[in-house]
Amino acid sequence: MGNENLEESKGLDFKIYFVMDDIKFHPASLPAIVFSPVEDSWNDFRYKCRYKYLITFGDHRENIEGQVFLGFLSVDKNIDDSGRISLESNMVEAHELPPFFTLQGGMESYRHFVREHGAKDSELFLLALNDLVASRRVAKRSKLVEEAMKTDVFSLAFMRDSERFFAFHNADSVLDGLEREDFSRISTNLSLTYEIAGYHEHHHLDLKFDTDSILPKRISVLIGRNGLGKSQALYNIVRSLIKGDGLFSDHELGRPMISRLLAIATPGETVNTFPPERANKRIKYRRLILNRGARSKPSRGFCDLCVQLVRSEEFIGEHDRWELFKESVKFFPKIENVVIPLSKAVSVQAGHVIKDKGKHYVPLLKLDQGGEQANLEVLGAVISNANPMLYIDGDVFPLSSGQLAFIKFVVQACLFVENGTLVLLDEPETHLHPNFVSSFVRVLDRLLKLSGSISIIATHSAYFVREVTRTQVLVFKEGEGGQLNIQNPRLKTFGADVGAISYFVFEDEITNALVEDILEQFPESLESRRSLLKELDEELSADVVMYLRRKLNMEEKSEGN
Structure with a gap:
């Protein structure tokens, strides 16, 4: 429903029901909102807060359906120890229960709601759902928000997940319209304290970012010789965000304002540096491989990632993720010649599909083209674990390791980054030609800027250091007595001579x-x-x-x- 229905919607007085089985229930009074618990084993510290909702009008307007996280200000006979309704009958009206409050799943959930219903109507419907983000914008709802924030279900269940934590503090800007979303609220003043074998004292580093700067201050670079704890710093950042132990913290807020965590490296370094992905309810964490890896999961093969990106209906702000990818790789050498292999021919007319020596390919940048059937067949024929190739003058050539690392980084970043993401990269130079480093950082910084995100790179390469200002560089050096010094360089690094940087860092x-x-x-x-x-x-x-x-x-x- 668009903004044209706002005046009609303002007069609505929703009757709110809680039911155990929404299929068997039909509201006696319309318009109505019906909540029913999601039947699964999911819980946060025993709390089961997932509910389906149905907003039904009883007229020409389509129903609105979705899922929220829902809690109550107090408990009574109709609410069990998990915070979920447990009714003797199938239905109870909301006024018979303690006051309730809800929260959408993350920033994209709020964006989707606004895209579907418009900014003004979205706020109206979210207020009807007692959504906390919408309620914080209304003075008369302040008591509901204050009381909700005092509950255990809010602090233990709602705020356990970093995406919901980030959305609670940031999604209000989305309700003003997608074009007004604020992309500058991620933590920008962070610190890490950790220890590694061989050192008596803890390592400590301070990381500062500036998401609004015209310079690449959304990136911090850690550099120094082997064995001084750069990769361990990345590992401990991941571990701290997963465990929530406070060792990686925001100087002002305590808990880092970070919604997602992406850890990207070459195959060997990824396994050695970053903890494996496990079922984790604290933060959405992905460990990604940067170059060719024969043992990668089918869903993580380069071509399958491209298909996921083409089919993604998510945006980064107002930017369609596939269009953002095409924009980001436009200066990749011969990008128009990069093709993806197909397992079979397409049965309908598809002029963009290439047939050569009995094999079929589709240009990477045309993966979304063709009629509906042709496009579906092409996407279905993509070989998941295959790598992209170069098609030049009738011959097919493999990409170099550096080219593949670069292009795979772009597709993964465009697919998985979200507002408030921390991107960790361990030694990305391993397969990158020095000429690619500037383009790599340029693409990374652009994605960080568009998504309100930040990045930390551990490297041995002076080529990465010269791409950022000295305030964004932390040099790891061993001092006298085995002490470790971690500090910003005196040298002005941005655009500096690589030899001068190397000499200063490694001496x-x-x-x-x-x-x-x-x-x-x-x-x-x-x-x-x-x-x-x-x-x-x-x-x-x-x-x-x-x-x-x-x-x-x-x-x-x-x-x-």
Whole structure:
């Protein structure tokens, strides 16, 4: 129902019923809202809050159906220990029960509601459902909201899931219209405290983001040599968000304002760094593989991910996810030549399907094209675990590991990111050519900006460091006495020379191994040393020469003393 029905809807006085079996119940008075508990084993700390609802008008308007999370301000004989109704008869009217309140499942649930019914009517119907997000916007409903927030069912069940927690605090902007959704409310001042073997003291790092900046300040980069705890930091972030132990926290709110968690890496690093996906009710967590993986689940194969993306009816704000994907990969080299293999031919006319040497392919960017039957057949014929190919001048070529890593990252990010997502990436440079890094960060930052999300990257690559400002870089260095220092660099990193960044970050750790033997062979006299250094200057890089000069100067001062 659109906005044109608002005036007609304002006069509605809904009769509200709670029933055990909605199929056998027909409201005696219309218009009506009928709630019935969802029959499944799901619970949060014993609370069973999932309810189906039906809004029925009894006239030319279509019924509205959906699911909500529903709780009561108190308990009585009609409500059991799980907080669910337990009626002796099949039906009871709402006024016979304690006051109730509801919440939709997440940001997309509120967006879907507004897309279906318009902003004004959506607010009207949500208020009729005693929705807490809508009720927070109405002064007369403030007592209901305050009392609901004091209940155990709200704190233990409603707020256990991060998507509902995020929606409760953020979905009010959606009710003003999808074009006015606020994408800047994710946590931007976070800290992590954790420990790793070999260090007596806990590691501690502070992460700051700016979701409104014209610079890529939605991304933080962790860099340093192996063994200092970068990957462990990502692991502990995941573990803390899953367990809710508070080790990863918001400086102001305590609990991080994060709705979803995506952990992306190469196959080996993903298994080593990120905990496996398990049934988890605290946060929606996905562990994703960045490059080709023969053992990936069928539903996680690249081509199947593309089909999921084409068929997705979800948006990121106002942006259709498939259109967002096509926009994001438009500067991928020869993207128009990237094709997806099909298991069979299409029985109807489909001019965009390519037949070559008895095999069939569809261009990636045309996966959504064709008539209804042709499109359904094409999507049904896609080989789930296949990887994309390049079709050039009648020949088919595989993508390089770097190309595949890049394009698979884009499809997964566009499919799974949501407003308020934290995206973790462990060593994404493993299969990325340095030339791809700028494009990779550009796409990532754009998706983060459009979805109101943030990202943390653990890397050894100076190419990632040069893509962000120094405030977004945390350098891991081992100090004297085995202490670990984690701090922002003094060097202005954004657009800086890669060699300068590498030298600053790794210093002696790289150069020392290369030139220690050379140093041992330097002559004793200062003049001979200078002569040899001048001779080597034509053969060695500027970083190595600088290192040698510094080491020799230190030795000269020592001799002088």
